[in-house]
Amino acid sequence: MAYAAYKEFTPAATAPRRPVFQVLDVTVPLADAHGVRRALLACDGVDILRCEPLPRSGAACASAAPRARLTLHLADCSFEEVAHQVLACTHDGEFGRMASWRDHLRHLGMPCGN
Numbered sequence: 001m002a003y004a005a006y007k008e009f010t011p012a013a014t015a016p017r018r019p020v021f022q023v024l025d026v027t028v029p030l031a032d033a034h035g036v037r038r039a040l041l042a043c044d045g046v047d048i049l050r051c052e053p054l055p056r057s058g059a060a061c062a063s064a065a066p067r068a069r070l071t072l073h074l075a076d077c078s079f080e081e082v083a084h085q086v087l088a089c090t091h092d093g094e095f096g097r098m099a100s101w102r103d104h105l106r107h108l109g110m111p112c113g114n
Contacts, residue, residue, distance in 0.1 A: 023049070027054070046073070050070070052069050
């Protein structure tokens with residue numbers, strides 16, 4: 001009688017996965033910025049890094065009203081929730097570039113984004 005030899009598969013211990021953070025710029029009318037900030041703070045995994053008023057410029061917006069740029073720090077898979085909250089609070093929001101945390105730090109002039 002023949003017997004088959006087998007070895008049970010046990011996954012090798014792996015290092016815990018580091019969370020992936022993204023940075024997103026969102027531009028909204030200054031009058032709506034407070035409401036958008038409050039709505040975004042209610043989202044899990046979203047932090048507001050900066051909120052800066054922008055001078056009137058040739059932005060692609062529906063009105064010539066003053067604008068504010070929110071720089072958001074996002075955890076994994078939270079963009080959809082952010083987009084929903086922004087669109088629920090204002091009809092005139094713009095989503096800017098999304099970059100990795102490391103690229104964002106390099107953009108600010110930090111040589112090593114660790």
